[in-house]
Amino acid sequence: MQPAPQLKTSTDPPQTCPSLLLLESDDAVRESLELMLVFSAFDTLPVSNSTEALEAIAANPFDLVLLDCALAETNGIDVIFEIRARFPNLRIVAMSADVDNEALALAAGAARFVPKPIEPAQLLEALQSSRQTTWRGENEPGVNGNLGSRL
Secondary structure (H helix, E strand, O other): OOOOOOOOOOOOOOOOEEEEEEEOOOHHHHHHHHHHHHHHOOOEEEEEEEEHHHHHHHHHHOOOEEEEEEEOOEEEEHHHHHHHOOOOOOOEEEEOOOOHHHHHHHHHHEEEEEOOOOOOHHHHHHHHHHHHOOOHHHHHOOOOOOOOOOO
């Protein structure tokens, strides 16, 4: 018996999926976001608290972090500061139902902010664009040892 034929949709070599850590304390929201991200070709690791997130980031080379600013056990803004301090080149996209968190998240080091409820197209655009741009702090004097001039 011959093996079943494999579908081949492109002659291009396979591309790797961007790796993403999803930090969301609400189980239902985390599961919904995980499904959307997996179907959108993100290699996603979902976690429910900041301790798990920081351990996972230390052990894995993620391309992106998507986190909620309103976590059950801590303030997500504080988590952004912690990630930025320990992993300065990691891109972070913050999300929150409280739009007042946008300025705080961006000041803490998030590359982008997405309001809840999540609009899938807006989230995917934010994730894609944050992968392709430089975190604004990377080019600022004194940030990550950079003593160059502002752009």
